[in-house]
Amino acid sequence: MSHTVREKQKLLNRVRRIRGQVEAVERALEAEAGCAEVMHLIAACRGAINGLLVEVLEDHIETHLTVREPLPDRDGPDAAGELIDIIRSYMK
Amino acid sequence: MSHTVREKQKLLNRVRRIRGQVEAVERALEAEAGCAEVMHLIAACRGAINGLLVEVLEDHIETHLTVREPLPDRDGPDAAGELIDIIRSYMK
Amino acid sequence: MSHTVREKQKLLNRVRRIRGQVEAVERALEAEAGCAEVMHLIAACRGAINGLLVEVLEDHIETHLTVREPLPDRDGPDAAGELIDIIRSYMK
Amino acid sequence: MSHTVREKQKLLNRVRRIRGQVEAVERALEAEAGCAEVMHLIAACRGAINGLLVEVLEDHIETHLTVREPLPDRDGPDAAGELIDIIRSYMK
Numbered sequence: 001m002s003h004t005v006r007e008k009q010k011l012l013n014r015v016r017r018i019r020g021q022v023e024a025v026e027r028a029l030e031a032e033a034g035c036a037e038v039m040h041l042i043a044a045c046r047g048a049i050n051g052l053l054v055e056v057l058e059d060h061i062e063t064h065l066t067v068r069e070p071l072p073d074r075d076g077p078d079a080a081g082e083l084i085d086i087i088r089s090y091m092k
Numbered sequence: 093m094s095h096t097v098r099e100k101q102k103l104l105n106r107v108r109r110i111r112g113q114v115e116a117v118e119r120a121l122e123a124e125a126g127c128a129e130v131m132h133l134i135a136a137c138r139g140a141i142n143g144l145l146v147e148v149l150e151d152h153i154e155t156h157l158t159v160r161e162p163l164p165d166r167d168g169p170d171a172a173g174e175l176i177d178i179i180r181s182y183m184k
Numbered sequence: 185m186s187h188t189v190r191e192k193q194k195l196l197n198r199v200r201r202i203r204g205q206v207e208a209v210e211r212a213l214e215a216e217a218g219c220a221e222v223m224h225l226i227a228a229c230r231g232a233i234n235g236l237l238v239e240v241l242e243d244h245i246e247t248h249l250t251v252r253e254p255l256p257d258r259d260g261p262d263a264a265g266e267l268i269d270i271i272r273s274y275m276k
Numbered sequence: 277m278s279h280t281v282r283e284k285q286k287l288l289n290r291v292r293r294i295r296g297q298v299e300a301v302e303r304a305l306e307a308e309a310g311c312a313e314v315m316h317l318i319a320a321c322r323g324a325i326n327g328l329l330v331e332v333l334e335d336h337i338e339t340h341l342t343v344r345e346p347l348p349d350r351d352g353p354d355a356a357g358e359l360i361d362i363i364r365s366y367m368k
Contacts, residue, residue, distance in 0.1 A: 002124075002126055002127045002347070002348065003127055004120075004121060004124075004125070004126070004127040004130045005124045008121055008122075008124065011121050011130075012118065012121050012122065015114060015117050015118045015121060016118065018114055018137075019111065019114045019115065019118065022107060022110055022111045022114055023111065025107050026104065026107045026108065026111065028096075029096060029100055029103050029104050029107060030100075030104065032094075032096070032097045032100065033096070034094055034096070034255060034256060035094045035095055035096040035148070035151075035152055035155075035156075035255065035266075036255060036260065036261075036266045038096045038103075038148065039145070039148055039149070039152065039266065039270050040270075042141065042144055042145050042148060043145065043270055043273055043274065045110075045141050046138070046141045046142065046145060046274075049134065049137050049138045049141055050138065052134055053131070053134050053135060053138060053362075053366070056127070056130065056131055056134060057131070057359065057362065057363075059127075060127055060131065060355065060358070060359060061341075061359065063127075063344075063345060064127075064343060064344060064345050064346075064347065064355030064356075065337075065341040065342065065343060065344060065355060065356060065359070066341065066342060066343075066344035067340060067341060067342075068339075068340060068341060068342035069339060069340050070340075071218060071219065071220055071278070071340065072218060072278065076220065077220075079336065079340030079341060080340075080341060082219075082220045082223065082336070083333065083336060083337065083341070086223050086224075086227055086329075086333065087333075087363070089227055090227065090230075090329070090366075090367065091366065094255070094256065126347060126348060127347065127358075128347055128352065128353075128358045131358065131362050132362075135362055135365055135366065138366075145270075145274070149267065149270065149271075152263065152266070152267060153249075153267065155252075155253060156251060156252060156253050156254075156255065156263030156264075157245075157249040157250065157251060157252060157263060157264060157267070158249065158250060158251075158252035159248060159249060159250075160247075160248060160249060160250035161247060161248050162248075163186070163248065163310060163311065163312060164186065164310060168312065169312075171244065171248030171249060172248075172249060174244070174311075174312045174315065175241065175244060175245065175249070178237075178241065178315050178316075178319055179241075179271070181319055182237070182274075182275065182319065182322075183274065186308075186310060186311045187311055188304075188305060188308070188309070188310070188311040188314045189308045192305055192306075192308065195305050195314075196302065196305050196306065199298060199301050199302045199305060200302065202298055202321075203295065203298045203299065203302065206291060206294055206295045206298055207295065209291050210288065210291045210292065210295065212280075213280060213284055213287050213288050213291060214284075214288065216278075216280075216281045216284065217280070218278055218280070219278045219279055219280040219332070219335075219336055219339075219340075222280045222287075222332065223329070223332055223333070223336065226325065226328055226329050226332060227329065229294075229325050230322070230325045230326065230329060233318065233321050233322045233325055234322065236318055237315070237318050237319065237322060240311070240314065240315055240318060241315070243311075244311055244315065247311075248311075
């Protein structure tokens, strides 16, 4: 079963929260709120979408991929863990 | 008048399109679509939000800021134009 | 005087530190270090370059631009400050 | 053998080119070039580092990971290919 099916409820909750954040931008524009407020609301949406993408990529790696060739001589995270680490620090 | 008021209609159209894209992610999750499709839909939302933020930042610079000290000896864009250029290439 | 001239020494120090970080990637590749180490060194270079670009953009805004139309009814940062705020949170 | 060893020469060439780009920023600052030029040189370094990181992540995925659970009913790229696709579009 795909991870987006297995994690359906968790992901739906996140997406609905993001929809709420996009609607907040819409309401702020309609109410003619100040531009600083609008920009901060948009930046918050962006952060939330990035967080969702990172979460789905992590689930994707953990579900569909497995380590073929271990990293030599290591105590730290395995090859999949290292990948997730870099993705997380890049997209945060 | 703030740019988010002056450009209200244009920005509302963009935000509503983004809301539609977030709802497409929601529908794909509910329909248990494949994870590749879900990931591409999320990535598309992210691109659209980035595009909106760049647009609002450009309006912000053009509305609220003006050149105080021109760039020396130049034919190219002025100091505001150069800033927009870098922001656009960074956030694209 | 342009900000990259006024802040020359501070920026040169940062760029030289970045050069050192790039050379560390080079040395790690030559020494056939593990891929996890190489990836982390590259990610660190990327963070340092992003930090430098944000710094130069801030200097650019503060030097060359000035507020033409103040944000209405506000106690917070002015229009330039809000812009810097968003750029910083975006590029961090 | 780790991919950063196998691809050592290719990666060293890229890193040395990046070092050259960082040195170009250094020289521009020393020569008191205009700030627009400096900003564009820094933005170019950033693009080059991002490109290098994407390349190493791709090698990492292809070397160390393998598909454990195939994507259902698909003609397109496999689970590793989809991941690379998203990373590439995100970091480009």
